[in-house]
Amino acid sequence: MIKMGLIGLGKMGQYHLNLYDEINGLALAGICDTEAARAEAIGKKCSTPHFSDYKKLLPLADAVTIAAPTKYHYEIAKTCLNEGKHVLVEKPITTNYEEAEELFETAAKKGLVLNIGHVERFNGAVMELKKIVKNPILFEARRVGPFNPNFRNDSIVLDLMIHDIDIAASIGGKAEAVQAMGSPVNTSLADYASVNIFFGGKLSAHIISGRVNQTKERFLNVTQDDALIVLDYTNQDINITRNWQTAQIFGDKALTYKNEFVQERLFVYKENALKAEIKHFLSCIGGLSEKITSPEHDLASLKLALTIDSLLLKGRYGEVVLN
Ligand SMILES: NC(=O)c1ccc[n+]([C@@H]2O[C@H](COP(=O)([O-])OP(=O)(O)OC[C@H]3O[C@@H](n4cnc5c(N)ncnc54)[C@H](O)[C@@H]3O)[C@@H](O)[C@H]2O)c1
Known part of the structure; x- marks a missing residue:
């Protein structure tokens, strides 16, 4: 069972959250949104720990999904990878090529899965x-x-x-x-x-x-x-x-x-x-699938x-x- 933390509870984050119950091998570890009231309301509804600072969620999770606004992807993904968490980050991974390259290098060095939420x-x-x-x-x-x-x-x-x-x-x-x-x-x-x-x-x-x-x-x-x-x-x-x-x-x-x-x-x-994308992420973490695209393709794209x-x-x- 992979313990998943969800960071960002806006439109996309809630799409992810709504699918978790249907996915085998995934246990919701907790959720986070900088809007504390939103995190609390959704946390209560799902009976899961909720935080307004994603760093507090990390000790509970093996993997995270980042569905915060794009401008925060790099900083959040970097911290999560450095803390040893597998990362599924919504598209676009970053708005800067060098930052994306650095994230892939960090993931490779640490043996972690880093997938981008290119749902199509x-x-x-x-x-x-x-x-x-x-x-x-x-x-x-x-x-x-x-x-x-x-x-x-x-x-x-x-x-x-x-x-x-x-x-x-x-x-x-x-x-x-x-x-x-x-x-x-x-x-x-x-x-x-x-x-x-x-x-x-x-x-x-x-x-x-x-x-x-x-x-x-x-x-x-x-x-x-x-x-x-x-x-x-x-x-x-x-x-x-x-x-x-x-x-x-x-x-x-x-x-x-x-x-x-x-x-x-x-x-x-x-x-x-989206469900297929999350299942693929879990499967990559479990070593059951190769990443659908290589980091080289992700970076070129x-x-x-x-x-x-x-x-x-x-x-x-x-x-x-x-x-
Ligand atoms: N794959 C797709 O087809 C698709 C579709 C829509 C959006 N997206 C991507 O998903 C991301 C989020 O989009 P959205 O439409 O859900 O935005 P949104 O504004 O609806 O939600 C973002 C949420 O993140 C929260 N947040 C902001 N900073 C945070 C932080 N540091 N830590 C935790 N939470 C934080 C906000 O309070 C908000 O609730 C964007 O990067 C977007 O490009 C992808």
Whole structure:
């Protein structure tokens, strides 16, 4: 049984907490939030020790989940790793590449698991996608929704786009060039962005993310040599179109077109992605699973997101060729 401490009891922290009862091998050790009244109310409801200082929670826990605001991730994760705790930290791990690198080095030195809460990695459709992508040409993601003031301290890149950047990098590998356009609307940081990433070979990614929209949309199209893969993140669905053929039919009075194609709807095993992420963390701690992504991938994916973020910080448009 792994004793889990939960740090940060806002929206994301409470999503984690609500799943703990359903997960074998996890015992809640205690919870923490700097808002003492919130920690107390939730602690009483869950009959678990509650603290407003996370350091007091650490002696009770083998592992912690950090769901505090992003700007505190580095400091909290560093302390927890130095105290010998396995860490699951919400995305983005940090807003600084060197700090993330240091956290991974510390975890490796101490033989601890350090996972990032990139929940989309555990989306059943994304897991299936990895098995069917072959020779991709174009990766087009759209992730938009209404404004959520919770994230006013993170740009749209670190708030939402980071999920698609991470998935694109897991398919495309090393990025060679990036173009980014975006603008602040509701905050002082970019609230929407349109980004092109060139991965070399023939793969490019085009990602649109926004928190200025009236509808919530989460889609991904992958065009490859022999298929168009359409992925719906929300419903965890994948549809594939292959062998598209168009024929022109010359009739007496009109020219008509006939389109023929094969459409497959994939069977996707749908589990709650956050639950799968927590189970994977426990499994890594128990030595039963390898981390789903390597620290090298995690760092490269963060670096790409931070590069895009910094292009937008410089202005509404930027591009860079990467080494
Ligand atoms: N994986 C995802 O899809 C996803 C989705 C939403 C949020 N997140 C991430 O989760 C993190 C939290 O986001 P949220 O929406 O839950 O924010 P939130 O503001 O709702 O909650 C943060 C909570 O942390 C508490 N807190 C602040 N400083 C603390 C500290 N030093 N120690 C303990 N508690 C502290 C706050 O009082 C608040 O209750 C962010 O990093 C965000 O990027 C990830």
